[in-house]
Amino acid sequence: MTPGLVIAAASSGTGKTTLMLGLLAALRARGVAVQPLKCGPDYIDPAFHAAAAGRSSVNLDAWAMTSAQIAALAARPADLIVTEGSMGLFDGVAVPGETGTGASADIAALMGWPVVLVIDASGQAQTAAAVALGLAQFRADVTVAGVVLNKIASPRHEALVRRGFESIGLPVLGVLPRAAGIELPSRHLGLVQAEETGELERLLSHAGEIVAEHCDLDAIMGCATAQEGELAPYKPVPPPGQRIALARDAAFSFVYPHLMEAWRAAGASILPFSPLADEAPDPSADVCWLPGGYPELHAGRLSGNRSFIEGVRNFAQTRPVHGECGGYMALGAGIVDAEGQRHEMLGLFGLETSFAKRKMHLGYRRADLMSPMPGFAVGHALRGHEFHYANILSQPDAPLARVVDPNGTEMPETGSIRVTPEGGRVTGTFFHLIAEASQ
Structure with a gap:
């Protein structure tokens, strides 16, 4: 199967979508056939993914979908699968559904995909590593492969944050400066729809350039792993008519x-x-x-x-x-x-x-x-x-x-x-x- 990874974070608003879109655009510019996916029921992000990657993005949902359906939806020919998490890595409902609680971690564990954490380092330094360490150790069946630091204010700030990650042995795969200037408009249900965003192509191109400049794309791709095995049959949703x-x-x-x-x-x-x-x-x-x-x-x-x-x-x-x-x-x-x-x-x-x-x-x-x-x-x-x-x-x-x-x-x-x-x-x-x- 295609190797994959999950972009996740400790909470919403930390920069997952920023990194996701920039990474998709940067890899596409390199000629990589990258397949985007989305954890959870979000219905706006996949349209942005499709615009950045040039191929359709679908949702993987551990509460609503069976494990067979999730695996089948993820089985798409590509060089790499990149899946954007939702909310915090382990955030889900209290009572499990078909496969899990709906947490992004459920998808990572099921598919055997390592997690690349987006760490919002604003307002902290070495403590950022403590947050990442807690996330890395929370579930034994979820592997955190490395981090991308977001909202780094200065070279001094970066040095202090990096020192914390050196102490726990977790690789820093990229550093996005606070002044990067990647901003997506918002609405009361989240991001506006992709087709409503003016100059979307320019925004995605800029995001790709920023990520390519400040992240180690080879190292991020190297984190991805593939799960072997036969796909189990599942019953798709029937059409409402012909x-x-x-x-x-x-x-x-x-x-x-x-x-x-x-x-x-x-x-x-x-x-x-x-x-x-x-x-x-x-x-x-x-x-x-x-x-x-x-x-x-x-x-x-x-x-x-x-x-x-x-x-x-x-x-x-x-x-x-x-x-x-x-x-x-x-x-x-x-x-x-x-x-x-x-x-x-x-x-x-x-x-x-x-x-x-x-x-x-x-x-x-x-x-x-x-x-x-x-x-x-x-x-x-x-x-x-x-x-x-x-x-x-x-x-x-x-x-x-x-x-x-x-x-x-x-x-x-x-x-x-x-x-x-x-x-x-x-x-x-x-x-x-x-x-x-x-x-």
Whole structure:
């Protein structure tokens, strides 16, 4: 199998994505076929990875996916696999799921990939080595191969930090100065989407130059290891239909790449349309799928796009329509934006949501279907992830599923189902589907 490594850190905000994107760009410029991957349910980073590496990045999730699925998704022909961790290296939920708690360390241990730690050395010197040593010794099945120091203020600062790492024998593979000037714009759900970032090519090129100048690329590549063995079979997520009308633009941008790969591998065709451009779903489709995104940022425009609204309404009379998170909210009666203004939506549910008083809804979800949804029959158990700031003002339709968090606590975001007189079926969930549950 292809050798790989994991870029991880002690916490969020330490520079993992900065190093990841710069490393991908620098290796690509060298002619290395580098395959990016992402630990956990993040749906924004993979788009940046793809732009930097020139190939699709997919998510590996130890809570939602089986070990067979993780190994199969990672089995991609390349010279090197680089996987970006999420949050802190060992951060996950309390109750394990399919393979682990969802921690990046679970992926590293399962795949036998060494970890390259990004150490934010701002505000400390030799203590940075103590933090790294604690991470290196926390789990016996996780190997820390070396570190890249970030936010180094001066040569004196670097010398003091390096002294600490010399004392514990952990290699320093790179040193990124605080004045490097690599900055990605942010939004309330994390980074903005790759397609929304102006001058992305210039930013990635700059990141690659900085990493190539300040990191030992050969040493980092030399850390990677490959796991041998046969791939076990696994059951991919089935397509919701054979011809899938998929909403795709800045308002509806999020579908996990591994899902679309599985749909296409099963012979399904994906027919994109843009609600923001006032496009209706392709009339030849047999299912319409509205993914998550940021409909609240475009609610005024969407509410006035009559071709889109009437097109989806007409489609829903006779064929299944499904919405995830932002797509689910758009299928509802209305969205109240951050300024408190209500915008009429599709009205296929009675759902009313509001961003006027934001409240974070975040975490893994298991859903046991009480009614069918596209691709799945009643009784199927699904694993997914919820992340939004909308408050439910009204959710009057029949619940789609019994939804619980990883601890088994029942959640009020049950999703909805409504059947039309002509036989159409509209479903929606607040969670983003990752995989079917095996247990």
